[in-house]
Amino acid sequence: MSLTLADVIEGLTGNQIAAPQVVEQVVIDSREAGPGSLFVALPGQKHDGHQFVAQAFQHGAIAAIVHQPVEVEQAVQVVKAGDDSAEPVTVPVCIQVKDSLAGLQQLAAFWRGKFKVRVIGITGSVGKSTTKELVGAVLSTRYETLKSEGNFNNEIGLPLTLLKLTEAHERVVLEMGMYTLGEIALLCKIAQPQVGVVTNVGPTHLERLGTIERIAQAKTELVQALPPAAEGGLALLNYDDPLVMPMAHQTQARVLTYGLSSEADLWASEVSSAGLEGIRFVFHYQGQAVHARVPLLGRHSVHTALRAALVGLAEGLDWEEIITGLQVLPNTAQLRLVAAPGPNGSTLLDDTYNASPASTIAALNLLDELSGARKIAVLGDMLELGSFEEEGHRKVGGRAAAVVDLLLVIGRRAKWVAAEARACGLDPAAILEMENNQAAIAYLEKSLQAEDIALIKGSNSQRLDEIVSALTAERATFDVER
Numbered sequence: 001m002s003l004t005l006a007d008v009i010e011g012l013t014g015n016q017i018a019a020p021q022v023v024e025q026v027v028i029d030s031r032e033a034g035p036g037s038l039f040v041a042l043p044g045q046k047h048d049g050h051q052f053v054a055q056a057f058q059h060g061a062i063a064a065i066v067h068q069p070v071e072v073e074q075a076v077q078v079v080k081a082g083d084d085s086a087e088p089v090t091v092p093v094c095i096q097v098k099d100s101l102a103g104l105q106q107l108a109a110f111w112r113g114k115f116k117v118r119v120i121g122i123t124g125s126v127g128k129s130t131t132k133e134l135v136g137a138v139l140s141t142r143y144e145t146l147k148s149e150g151n152f153n154n155e156i157g158l159p160l161t162l163l164k165l166t167e168a169h170e171r172v173v174l175e176m177g178m179y180t181l182g183e184i185a186l187l188c189k190i191a192q193p194q195v196g197v198v199t200n201v202g203p204t205h206l207e208r209l210g211t212i213e214r215i216a217q218a219k220t221e222l223v224q225a226l227p228p229a230a231e232g233g234l235a236l237l238n239y240d241d242p243l244v245m246p247m248a249h250q251t252q253a254r255v256l257t258y259g260l261s262s263e264a265d266l267w268a269s270e271v272s273s274a275g276l277e278g279i280r281f282v283f284h285y286q287g288q289a290v291h292a293r294v295p296l297l298g299r300h301s302v303h304t305a306l307r308a309a310l311v312g313l314a315e316g317l318d319w320e321e322i323i324t325g326l327q328v329l330p331n332t333a334q335l336r337l338v339a340a341p342g343p344n345g346s347t348l349l350d351d352t353y354n355a356s357p358a359s360t361i362a363a364l365n366l367l368d369e370l371s372g373a374r375k376i377a378v379l380g381d382m383l384e385l386g387s388f389e390e391e392g393h394r395k396v397g398g399r400a401a402a403v404v405d406l407l408l409v410i411g412r413r414a415k416w417v418a419a420e421a422r423a424c425g426l427d428p429a430a431i432l433e434m435e436n437n438q439a440a441i442a443y444l445e446k447s448l449q450a451e452d453i454a455l456i457k458g459s460n461s462q463r464l465d466e467i468v469s470a471l472t473a474e475r476a477t478f479d480v481e482r
Contacts, residue, residue, distance in 0.1 A: 023062070040104050065095050126200060204356045278294050
């Protein structure tokens with residue numbers, strides 16, 4: 001069973017009209033449209049998708065979801081709710097709804113409802129993407145698995161993922177992000193997950209939500225949306241996070257826990273780092289002890305492995321399948337932290353995708369575990385921390401002082417990192433406040449030496465990836481939980 005134009009029309013309007021054409025892909029960028037595609041005309045900050053419907057049709061799109069009239073060269077049939085014509089539609093066709101984004105979400109929920117597939121939702125302040133990738137890898141050892149691509153974790157990306165569902169899929173793994181209250185509840189209404197995984201609760205998005213308690217409340221929406229235990233609902237919670245465990249009382253689903261405590265249902269002991277080769281530890285579950293080595297960087301990444309393993313156990317996999325899945329690394333485009341060759345025989349730890357105090361301290365801990373001539377950190381601003389902004393940056397500075405031989409900071413907020421590092425005893429001569437990325441590039445090109453290890457990390461909008469791009473052309477395949 002593949003999505004057809006008839007399904008699209010029925011899902012959006014309720015009309016059952018003969019339209020057997022298969023929808024090859026659903027796109028929101030007219031430049032990505034091709035033969036058989038469905039184009040969703042979404043309004044944006046700079047451009048309105050309705051202006052590009054004609055271009056999508058020129059590229060072969062057979063239909064467009066719109067909420068206002070559009071100008072196209074050829075005659076285009078318009079279908080909307082209440083049309084009762086039994087005549088087949090002619091393509092291309094515009095399907096008119098009240099709101100195109102709401103229409104995309106409605107269509108995804110309609111299509112999801114046609115399948116009895118198990119859906120696993122993953123949320124949390126950090127670690128969502130890597131967890132999603134590893135859960136997908138573990139489940140794929142037995143099941144045909146669909147998972148979110150890249151950062152398709154919001155009110156647009158999640159529906160686009162669900163519209164790729166076919167009857168071949170047995171499991172779906174979806175990352176669920178949020179900026180404010182109610183967003184995860186909306187994603188759950190669309191996706192109807194039976195399994196919910198919560199990674200942790202931290203100050204990410206504190207600027208928008210105001211308090212850490214409200215962030216926890218937003219994450220709780222996932223477990224609240226799960227079906228009762230008798231209907232297969234299952235919440236997997238981080239035993240080590242005091243803001244996550246109270247969620248056990250907010251769900252009708254069965255609760256399983258993971259962590260480093262022997263009180264958790266699945267727990268790990270003897271965690272050790274093998275540097276860039278990964279981590280080693282022992283799984284403990286229902287009296288079993290299973291030794292494992294996984295290619296995730298940093299001791300803290302054991303939580304990612306625990307989540308993926310617990311999903312696997314809950315979905316009926318054996319330990320051989322789980323350990324096999326844990327060895328799979330996502331492709332480079334999905335990685336969060338990668339090791340790359342730098343100038344003069346140095347190594348760069350590229351973690352420029354995003355940053356929070358927790359993930360930056362975790363990255364510094366990884367740097368501390370590695371062997372190198374010098375340990376260098378290039379740190380930029382961390383955004384959306386609200387009232388935790390100065391404290392969060394200073395916490396990072398305190399940890400940096402204990403780890404690095406050389407600290408470069410870029411950005412107004414990162415000056416707090418530098419100030420705290422000085423206050424904690426790092427030699428002021430080893431702390432450089434760079435004016436911009438270009439200044440950092442120029443300095444590092446000249447100063448990096450053989451066996452130096454340099455961590456580069458900051459919020460995505462700071463574009464510290466420019467530094468990595470300038471210093472290296474290739475990236476190796478190492479991954480670490482954010």
